[in-house]
Amino acid sequence: MISVSINGKVRQFDNSITIATLLEQMQLTGKRIALELNGEILPRGQFNQQLLADGDQLEIVVAVGGG
Amino acid sequence: MNKDTLLIAGKSYNSRLLIGTGKYKDFTETQAAVEASGAEIITIAIRRSNIGQNPNEPNLLDILPPSKYTLLPNTAGCYSADDAVRTLRLARELLDGHSLVKLEVLGDPQSLYPNVVETLAAARTLVADGFQVMVYTSDDPIIAKQLEDIGCVAIMPLASLIGSGMGILNPWNLQLIMDRVQVPVIVDAGVGTASDAAIAMELGCHGVLMNTAIAAAQQPVLMASAMKLAVEAGRMAFLAGRMPKKLYSATPSSPTSGLIS
Numbered sequence: 001m002i003s004v005s006i007n008g009k010v011r012q013f014d015n016s017i018t019i020a021t022l023l024e025q026m027q028l029t030g031k032r033i034a035l036e037l038n039g040e041i042l043p044r045g046q047f048n049q050q051l052l053a054d055g056d057q058l059e060i061v062v063a064v065g066g067g
Numbered sequence: 068m069n070k071d072t073l074l075i076a077g078k079s080y081n082s083r084l085l086i087g088t089g090k091y092k093d094f095t096e097t098q099a100a101v102e103a104s105g106a107e108i109i110t111i112a113i114r115r116s117n118i119g120q121n122p123n124e125p126n127l128l129d130i131l132p133p134s135k136y137t138l139l140p141n142t143a144g145c146y147s148a149d150d151a152v153r154t155l156r157l158a159r160e161l162l163d164g165h166s167l168v169k170l171e172v173l174g175d176p177q178s179l180y181p182n183v184v185e186t187l188a189a190a191r192t193l194v195a196d197g198f199q200v201m202v203y204t205s206d207d208p209i210i211a212k213q214l215e216d217i218g219c220v221a222i223m224p225l226a227s228l229i230g231s232g233m234g235i236l237n238p239w240n241l242q243l244i245m246d247r248v249q250v251p252v253i254v255d256a257g258v259g260t261a262s263d264a265a266i267a268m269e270l271g272c273h274g275v276l277m278n279t280a281i282a283a284a285q286q287p288v289l290m291a292s293a294m295k296l297a298v299e300a301g302r303m304a305f306l307a308g309r310m311p312k313k314l315y316s317a318t319p320s321s322p323t324s325g326l327i328s
Contacts, residue, residue: 007115026119032128033116034161036153041160059115061157063127065097066112066143067087067229067278 002054020047035060073274075251076167076199076220080107084298087278098130100281103291110139110169113158133162141169148172148189155193171203179229183210194218203255206240208247215248222248223255223276226267230279232259235266245271261297268301
């Protein structure tokens, strides 16, 4: 069991999964998002390889209206 | 005469009105206001995505495609240089390497006044990292010059507080900034209605950035049109050069001879 913080919410997973699988579970595959893993940008091209690890901190962002 | 365009970081824009996309009723209204304004540079904010709780959430980038507009991601809500830099790195990834950004580091949530110390620090980091930084700042001409020296591509002083609609309260400070910096000076914050935008342009500012003045109008789309015309009119008046102000006019507009007796 691993614990991962995603946008400030802690989620638990049985096994280590890839970022791509995580995004699929959250129905975010193919959406216009950007992702930061432990304070560093994770390029889209790495979503398929990058495995989540216990204690990871993820920020997933989108564009919204703003001035 | 050459076409009068706004040149930012080597790219020309026909519109000198830049608008934000916050506070609209819905994306339909946002899109209509953007269209009516004629703006080419549109600011957006970066926020946490839903993480599965709202899978059909509409996406702003679908109605404002980066292929049609120059999207200017901002750092609204950031109170430290570190947060602002992180936000813009995420924005660059989100927008496929787009490097033109709006930096704003706020000082407190009551005034939304800029924290210029953190702003300077963030600007240094961002410029070194290859960003083209348009920077929201105070109307301090010394700070404005320092931001230009760091390499910012536009200086964007407030004319009054963000969202206040108080208008151009600092024309002399704006003039001091324009006298000192070579890059475009764009009034960012404070405009309340069309005449405010015209005043900023008549002063010689290179552009005006606004959000609330349009979004919080009773009819935002109509106000967007008004702002487009005001910015154009103000710019033309600046280029035309206004007549000198005189307390008394000793030169009538009509002939002084040929009067009937």
